[in-house]
Amino acid sequence: xxxxxxxxxxxxxxxxxxxxxxxxxxxxxxxxxxxxxxxxxxxxxxxxxxxxxxxxxxxxxxxxxxxxxxxxxxxxxxxxxxxxxxxxxxxxxxxxxxxxxxxxxxxxxxxxxxxxxxxxx
Numbered sequence: 304x305x306x307x308x309x310x311x312x313x314x315x316x317x318x319x320x321x322x323x324x325x326x327x328x329x330x331x332x333x334x335x336x337x338x339x340x341x342x343x344x345x346x347x348x349x350x351x352x353x354x355x356x357x358x359x360x361x362x363x364x365x366x367x368x369x370x371x372x373x374x375x376x377x378x379x380x381x382x383x384x385x386x387x388x389x390x391x392x393x394x395x396x397x398x399x400x401x402x403x404x405x406x407x408x409x410x411x412x413x414x415x416x417x418x419x420x421x422x423x424x
Contacts (some may be wrong), residue, residue: 304333309343310328312326313326313343313344313347313349316348316349317347317348320403323341323344323349326344327341328384330343333370344362355377365373372393374389374390375390375403377390378391378393378394378395379391380394380395381394381395381397381398381399382395383395383396383399385405399414400414400415402414402415402416403416403419419420
């Protein structure tokens with residue numbers, strides 16, 4: 304598979320003749336990772352998949368009671384400096400607040416910090 308073939312496949316996804324899933328499966332078959340295939344599509348102007356939960360409207364935020372969390376594996380430590388995965392990072396957030404965190408849009412937002420350093424400040 305060369306660049307011409309890749310551009311042709313991406314064009315088919317843009318035109319709607321090939322699904323994003325089929326494109327990713329083909330890229331995985333030739334040795335790329337699924338995230339890399341998704342980045343190839345995003346870098347070429349292919350829209351991300353639509354959110355199927357857009358019709359969901361929560362009745363009430365919170366509601367009291369116990370908060371139950373489920374991880375695929377139990378956290379092994381709660382020290383954020385030695386956290387080796389999401390399970391450990393999430394477990395440490397119960398006891399330690401970070402200086403900054405990521406919002407749902409992928410932007411860095413201050414938690415304990417007064418502001419996020421940038422070239423302007």
